[in-house]
Amino acid sequence: DAGVTQSPTHLIKTRGQHVTLRCSPISGHKSVSWYQQVLGQGPQFIFQYYEKEERGRGNFPDRFSARQFPNYSSELNVNALLLGDSALYLCASSFDRGLTYEQYFGPGTRLTVT
Amino acid sequence: SQQGEEDPQALSIQEGENATMNCSYKTSINNLQWYRQNSGRGLVHLILIRSNEREKHSGRLRVTLDTSKKSSSLLITASRAADTASYFCATDPIYGNNRLAFGKGNQVVVIP
Numbered sequence: 028d029a030g031v032t033q034s035p036t037h038l039i040k041t042r043g044q045h046v047t048l049r050c051s052p053i054s055g056h057k058s059v060s061w062y063q064q065v066l067g068q069g070p071q072f073i074f075q076y077y078e079k080e081e082r083g084r085g086n087f088p089d090r091f092s093a094r095q096f097p098n099y100s101s102e103l104n105v106n107a108l109l110l111g112d113s114a115l116y117l118c119a120s121s122f123d124r125g126l127t128y129e130q131y132f133g134p135g136t137r138l139t140v141t
Numbered sequence: 142s143q144q145g146e147e148d149p150q151a152l153s154i155q156e157g158e159n160a161t162m163n164c165s166y167k168t169s170i171n172n173l174q175w176y177r178q179n180s181g182r183g184l185v186h187l188i189l190i191r192s193n194e195r196e197k198h199s200g201r202l203r204v205t206l207d208t209s210k211k212s213s214s215l216l217i218t219a220s221r222a223a224d225t226a227s228y229f230c231a232t233d234p235i236y237g238n239n240r241l242a243f244g245k246g247n248q249v250v251v252i253p
Contacts, residue, residue, distance in 0.1 A: 119184075131186070
């Protein structure tokens with residue numbers, strides 16, 4: 028079975044631009060969460076989506092937005108990119124919204140903002 | 142916001158030795174989880190311990206949880222070069238709305 032997939036693997040953008048990151052969860056998983064991991068730090072929660080609705084939002088500015096599609100895949104959008112947005116963006120899927128279910132992480136998208 | 146904090150931050154050991162990492166947190170939790178990350182890539186779930194559990198084993202991994210001290214430890218026995226990675230603890234806070242709160246991670250290097 029395929030694990031969580033993310034695209035693209037790497038991305039280089041310029042300050043002020045917009046970026047869209049994509050995530051496909053494991054088949055049968057309905058919950059998708061997004062995390063930002065800055066170099067040398069642990070992941071920070073950005074969003075959780077479950078059944079196509081936002082169920083949780085971390086302490087990130089409104090420049091960050093996301094959505095979940097009927098097939099449970101998800102997109103993370105970041106507008107007006109800043110240098111500080113450079114990070115590894117991780118997507119995690121699980122069967123249900125609660126954290127008693129194991130979270131399966133994708134390989135991440137490495138975003139570099141210049 | 143509540144986060145796990147691992148101690149020590151970096152560990153270098155010989156193959157075959159045991160590696161122990163500690164994690165502390167600040168608020169009440171539903172469970173605590175440990176993850177491994179190789180070379181800045183995706184996280185791999187290692188083990189989950191619930192707040193009403195004190196110890197859990199999985200293969201060469203042993204996790205303990207002390208909710209009175211708000212701390213956890215991860216022991217890797219008989220380490221192998223393939224165990225070289227960063228290890229993170231993550232808590233599921235009781236009022237955290239299903240978001241994992243990660244610590245800064247432990248860098249473990251196992252020397253063959």
